[in-house]
Amino acid sequence: MHRAIYAGLDRTEHALAATLFVVGGGGVETPRLLLLSAGPTFSDGLANRSGLVARGFMEHPSCATRARVAGQSYAERISFYTATCNQFWNTANRGTRAAFSVQIPPGWGEAPMHLVEQSGLWGDELSGYIQREFGHSIMLESPIEMLPDERNQIDLDPDLKDYFGSPAPRIRLGIGSYELGGMREAQQVHARLLAAHGATDVVHEPEVLSQSHHGGTCRMGDDPRTSVVDRNLRCHDVPNLYLIGSSVFVTMGLANPTLTIVALALRLADHLIAHTGEAVS
Amino acid sequence: MKRRAFLGSLVALLAAEASALVVGRERLKSLYLSSAWIQRTRTRLNSVDQRTGAGSLSPDLETRLWAVALVLLPSQVDPRGKSAVLEHFRWRAAESPGYRQAFIDAVELTDQETRRQFPTSTAFGGLPRGQANEVLRSLLDGIPPKPRLRHVPIDVVRFWLSPTYRERVGLRHHFVNEVLSAYYHSGAGWALVGYDTYPGVCGGLNSYSRPPLGASRPTASAVEASST
Numbered sequence: 001m002h003r004a005i006y007a008g009l010d011r012t013e014h015a016l017a018a019t020l021f022v023v024g025g026g027g028v029e030t031p032r033l034l035l036l037s038a039g040p041t042f043s044d045g046l047a048n049r050s051g052l053v054a055r056g057f058m059e060h061p062s063c064a065t066r067a068r069v070a071g072q073s074y075a076e077r078i079s080f081y082t083a084t085c086n087q088f089w090n091t092a093n094r095g096t097r098a099a100f101s102v103q104i105p106p107g108w109g110e111a112p113m114h115l116v117e118q119s120g121l122w123g124d125e126l127s128g129y130i131q132r133e134f135g136h137s138i139m140l141e142s143p144i145e146m147l148p149d150e151r152n153q154i155d156l157d158p159d160l161k162d163y164f165g166s167p168a169p170r171i172r173l174g175i176g177s178y179e180l181g182g183m184r185e186a187q188q189v190h191a192r193l194l195a196a197h198g199a200t201d202v203v204h205e206p207e208v209l210s211q212s213h214h215g216g217t218c219r220m221g222d223d224p225r226t227s228v229v230d231r232n233l234r235c236h237d238v239p240n241l242y243l244i245g246s247s248v249f250v251t252m253g254l255a256n257p258t259l260t261i262v263a264l265a266l267r268l269a270d271h272l273i274a275h276t277g278e279a280v281s
Numbered sequence: 282m283k284r285r286a287f288l289g290s291l292v293a294l295l296a297a298e299a300s301a302l303v304v305g306r307e308r309l310k311s312l313y314l315s316s317a318w319i320q321r322t323r324t325r326l327n328s329v330d331q332r333t334g335a336g337s338l339s340p341d342l343e344t345r346l347w348a349v350a351l352v353l354l355p356s357q358v359d360p361r362g363k364s365a366v367l368e369h370f371r372w373r374a375a376e377s378p379g380y381r382q383a384f385i386d387a388v389e390l391t392d393q394e395t396r397r398q399f400p401t402s403t404a405f406g407g408l409p410r411g412q413a414n415e416v417l418r419s420l421l422d423g424i425p426p427k428p429r430l431r432h433v434p435i436d437v438v439r440f441w442l443s444p445t446y447r448e449r450v451g452l453r454h455h456f457v458n459e460v461l462s463a464y465y466h467s468g469a470g471w472a473l474v475g476y477d478t479y480p481g482v483c484g485g486l487n488s489y490s491r492p493p494l495g496a497s498r499p500t501a502s503a504v505e506a507s508s509t
Binding site: 076077111112113116117119120122123124126127130131134135 | 426462
């Protein structure tokens with residue numbers, strides 16, 4: 001690889017020549033960039049001789065349960081999670097169902113505006129409804145561990161284009177019995193916790209929610225046939241191209257991915273300094 | 282009209298059930314929802330007409346819009362909410378093509394219904410609050426607050442059978458929802474539930490910081506000194 005072509009907001013293309021390239025675009029944009037960079041040498045996408053670029057997409061799907069409590073839940077008082085329980089992370093049946101945590105989101109869909117949308121009311125009826133209902137709902141949410149599955153993948157949308165006219169990423173994502181097992185158990189835990197609290201109107205959210213944690217689409221490994229980058233994050237197929245970010249994850253675990261991404265970035269920086277002889281500031 | 286709408290819905294429902302038996306419910310649902318005809322109908326029903334463009338609001342139109350908005354808000358309007366709603370009207374009309382006309386259509390629809398129900402009145406804005414509420418109820422009866430997928434079959438039937446259905450959906454989605462959203466997203470909405478700081482408005486360091494146990498709260502000058 002000798003140069004990268006990029007465009008600014010004015011859509012004018014520029015070329016950047018370098019001896020070494022590092023791509024850090026996350027679990028969706030990194031594989032998309034590689035797929036968009038297909039050419040005569042790599043007809044299925046840059047660094048994609050294994051055919052594994054954009055495959056094995058993982059997320060942290062979540063399930064949630066809402067309920068009504070008699071006391072005040074102090075909704076939306078603070079903007080970050082203050083209550084998380086990891087008791088159900090590593091249990092005896094981890095091999096048969098996904099790990100999950102239980103957390104209480106700070107805002108659980110009952111800000112005044114959300115109550116407006118739910119009620120369909122207006123005028124004094126609406127303001128009275130908001131004053132009565134606000135602060136009496138609670139939500140328990142459980143992000144779920146997800147296993148890699150090659151059927152979960154990203155490809156280029158044949159119709160939808162981005163601002164630059166390039167195909168948008170299209171995500172195909174399904175969850176299997178391992179993840180569903182974790183979700184079912186999480187819902188049972190939610191129900192027990194809420195019953196112990198005396199909550200009423202318990203409703204399991206019918207939809208699988210997302211934590212927007214993307215990963216696993218350019219997996220790391222020693223074997224070029226079963227991975228995209230090696231243990232030092234160098235692409236097997238393109239020796240001067242490195243990938244960094246959650247796309248190189250082999251599994252997703254349950255922890256939020258940021259600290260792992262940071263650790264990998266620091267490790268990559270050390271590796272590049274040691275092997276290129278150049279200081280990176 | 283109600284009888285006609287009912288019969289239309291009944292025929293559509295029976296046809297859908299009969300087809301479901303033959304083709305399969307899920308397959309039929311998928312075909313139906315993705316059909317170009319349904320997509321076009323939904324777009325016409327749920328979108329503003331962008332071809333009408335964007336533009337500023339005249340003082341007269343702004344007054345008429347506020348007169349309708351007042352009925353949607355609590356009888357004791359918080360001044361912060363009033364500013365938020367008026368600012369939102371101006372911003373939407375100027376920046377989002379189609380909304381200026383949608384606002385005009387909403388006011389005209391309420392005026393038209395006012396004259397139908399109360400022939401001695403000429404404008405919705407001149408009605409007492411109780412009568413204004415009656416007019417709004419009759420216009421918004423059966424209109425879901427937000428577009429919903431499961432409501433699509435009913436929407437499509439009503440769109441083709443009711444001459445004012447599209448205008449009434451427009452009133453709900455492009456006027457009522459806009460007013461309520463602007464008001465209740467502002468400090469007025471949060472004040473109603475006793476919050477003076479809320480997501481997006483932290484209220485400064487003193488509003489959310491708490492000193493360690495046994496320590497006194499740092500003074501503003503000490504905080505400033507520690508951050509430089």
